[in-house]
Amino acid sequence: MTPETLETLQAARAARRPVALLTRLPDGAQRLHPDEALPPALAEAAEAALRDDRAGPVTAEGESWFIQPQTPPPRLIVVGAVHVAQALVPMAAAVGLAVTVVDPRRAFATEERFAGDVTLVDDWPDDALLALRPDLRTAIVTLTHDPKLDDPALDVALKSEAFYIGALGSRRTHAKRVARLTELGHGEEAISRIRAPVGLDIGAVTAPEIALSVIAQVVAARRGKLA
Amino acid sequence: MSGSEDILETARAWRAEGERVALATVVETWGSSPRPAGSRLAVTGTGRLAGSVSGGCIEGAVADVAKQVMETGAPQLLDFGITDERAWEVGLACGGKLKVFVEPLT
Numbered sequence: 216m217t218p219e220t221l222e223t224l225q226a227a228r229a230a231r232r233p234v235a236l237l238t239r240l241p242d243g244a245q246r247l248h249p250d251e252a253l254p255p256a257l258a259e260a261a262e263a264a265l266r267d268d269r270a271g272p273v274t275a276e277g278e279s280w281f282i283q284p285q286t287p288p289p290r291l292i293v294v295g296a297v298h299v300a301q302a303l304v305p306m307a308a309a310v311g312l313a314v315t316v317v318d319p320r321r322a323f324a325t326e327e328r329f330a331g332d333v334t335l336v337d338d339w340p341d342d343a344l345l346a347l348r349p350d351l352r353t354a355i356v357t358l359t360h361d362p363k364l365d366d367p368a369l370d371v372a373l374k375s376e377a378f379y380i381g382a383l384g385s386r387r388t389h390a391k392r393v394a395r396l397t398e399l400g401h402g403e404e405a406i407s408r409i410r411a412p413v414g415l416d417i418g419a420v421t422a423p424e425i426a427l428s429v430i431a432q433v434v435a436a437r438r439g440k441l442a
Numbered sequence: 443m444s445g446s447e448d449i450l451e452t453a454r455a456w457r458a459e460g461e462r463v464a465l466a467t468v469v470e471t472w473g474s475s476p477r478p479a480g481s482r483l484a485v486t487g488t489g490r491l492a493g494s495v496s497g498g499c500i501e502g503a504v505a506d507v508a509k510q511v512m513e514t515g516a517p518q519l520l521d522f523g524i525t526d527e528r529a530w531e532v533g534l535a536c537g538g539k540l541k542v543f544v545e546p547l548t
Contacts, residue, residue, distance in 0.1 A: 216465060216547050221454055228448070240469065243517035243545045270480030272470050281469040281543060283480045 220245050224285060231287035235261040240272075240279040288313045289352040289378075289437060294340045294368040295359035296323035299383065302426035303356075308332045310434060312354070317343040317368070341367035344375075354379035354433045356413060360388075366395055373405045379436040381413035381429060449493040453484040453547055462487035463547040464508035468495050468540055469519075475538035484547075487512055495542050496522075507544050517545040 220236070224247075227234040235248040237257060246253055248261035256275040264270065264284040273280050291307045293300045296318035307314045308331065315334040318324040324335045336343045340357075349355055355372040357365040360383060372380045373396070384392065389411040396406050414428030415435070435441040453463050466483040468475070476497035483501060484492045485508035495504055500522050507518055523539035 216545055218457075218548065221450060221547065224450060225454060228450075238467075238469075238543065238545075240543060241517065241519040243543070270469075270478070272479075281467070281479075283467065 216245060220247065223247060223250065228285060228287075233265050233284065233286045235264050236283045236285065237261060238281045238283070240281055287352070289354065290315065290347075290349075291433065292317060292344065292347055292349065292353060292355045294318070294344075294355070294357040294365060295361075295383075296320075296325075296328065296335070297358050297360075298422045299358050299425050299429075301328055302423040303358075303429060304329060304333045305331065306426055306430045307433075310430060312433070315343075315347060318359070319364070339367065340364050341371050344368055344371040349375035349377040351376045351378055353377045354381075354436065356381040356383070356429055356433075358383045358413075360384060362392065362395060366392070366399075369396060369409065370399055370401075373401050373408065379410070379433050379441075380408050381410040381432065383413045383425075384411055386412060449482040449484050452492040456484065456486050456490065457547055461490070462512045464511045464544055465547055466495050466504045466508060466542050466544045469543045470541040472539040473523075475540045485509070496540070500542070504542055504544065511544050511546050515546050515548070517543065519543050 224234065224236060234250065237246040237248060248258060254275060257280060260273040261282055264282045265286060268284055268286050270283045273282055288311050291312040291314045293303060293314065293316045296316045300316055304314050304316065315336060316324055316329060317336045317338065317340050319337055319339050324337050329335060349372065355377045357368050359365050365382060369382060382389065382392065393406055410432060414425060415431045417428050419425040419428040432441065453465060457463050464485050466485065468477055468479050468481040471479055477495055481495050482493045483495045483504060485505045491501065491505060494501060507520060511518055520542045522542065
C-alpha cells in the first residue's frame with residue numbers, strides 16, 4: 216500500500232466518507248472507489264461492497280480483485296450524561312461505535328466527566344437529535360430518567376430510521392412513558408421499537424453492568440440477532 | 443462495526459516512527475474461519491503486531507512471511523488450511539480455510 220492510498224483512506228475515515236479499496240491479486244495493485252474511474256464491473260462490485268458493508272473477492276475481465284469497503288462507523292447517541300453514560304462511552308468505542316452524548320444540564324456533559332473518544336452536545340435533546348439526523352446506522356439510548364429530557368428525544372427517535380432505540384426505566388416508568396408518547400401521536404407499533412427496560416437481561420446492577428447490557432443489546436440489534 | 447479497530451492508523455503511526463511495516467488482510471474464507479474477509483494484521487520489522495487474521499492460529503506464520511515481504515517489497519498471497527507443500531503451511535485447528543494477502547506499506 217502506498218503512502219498516498221493510506222492517507223486517502225484515513226482522510227475518508229476522518230470525514231465519515233465511504234470508500235472502497237480494491238486490491239488486485241496477487242500483484243497488489245490498488246484502486247479506490249469512487250475516487251478513481253474503474254471498469255464498470257469493478258465499480259459495480261465496489262458499490263455493492265459499500266452498500267452491504269461486506270468485503271470479498273471479485274473477478275473482472277479475467278483479473279482477481281479483493282474489495283474492502285470502509286464505511287463510517289455506526290453511531291450511538293446517548294441522551295443523559297449520567298453515571299451509566301460514563302460507563303457506556305468506552306464500551307461503545309471499543310465495539311466501534313462513534314458516540315455522542317447529549318445533555319443540556321450544565322453539570323453533566325463536561326469534559327472532566329467524559330474523556331476520550333466522545334462528542335459532547337449541550338443542546339436540548341430534540342434539537343440535538345434533529346441536528347444529528349439519526350439514520351439506519353444510528354442507535355439511540357435515553358438515560359436521564361426525566362420525561363422532560365427523554366420524551367423529546369424519543370419523539371424524534373421514533374420518527375427516524377434508527378436501528379436501535381432504548382430507554383432506561385422500569386416497566387412502570389415505561390408504561391407511563393408509553394401513555395405520554397401515545398398522546399404525542401405515536402402508534403403502538405412505533406412505540407414497540409423502544410427497548411425498555413433497556414439492555415439485555417443479565418441481572419445488571421451497577422452502572423458498568425447496565426452499560427454492558429445496553430452495549431450487548433445494541434450489538435445484537437446491529438447483527439440482526441435481537442428477538 | 444467491521445473494522446472497529448483502526449489497524450491502518452496504528453500502521454501509519456508505526457511507519458511514522460521509522461518502522462518497516464507490512465499489512466496482512468484476510469481476502470477469502472471457507473468454513474469456520476474465526477475472522478471475516480477484510481480483517482487486518484499489521485506487522486513491523488521489530489515484531490510488533492496489531493489486529494488479527496485468525497484466532498491466533500496463523501499470526502506467527504503470517505508475521506514470518508510479513509518480514510520476507512518487507513525485505514523483498516513483493517506482496518504474497520497465502521493459503522492456509524489447504525494441503526500443499528509450502529514451507530509456511532500451518533494447519534487451522536478449527537478446520538477452516540482462508541487466503542491472506544500480505545503487502546508492504548511503502
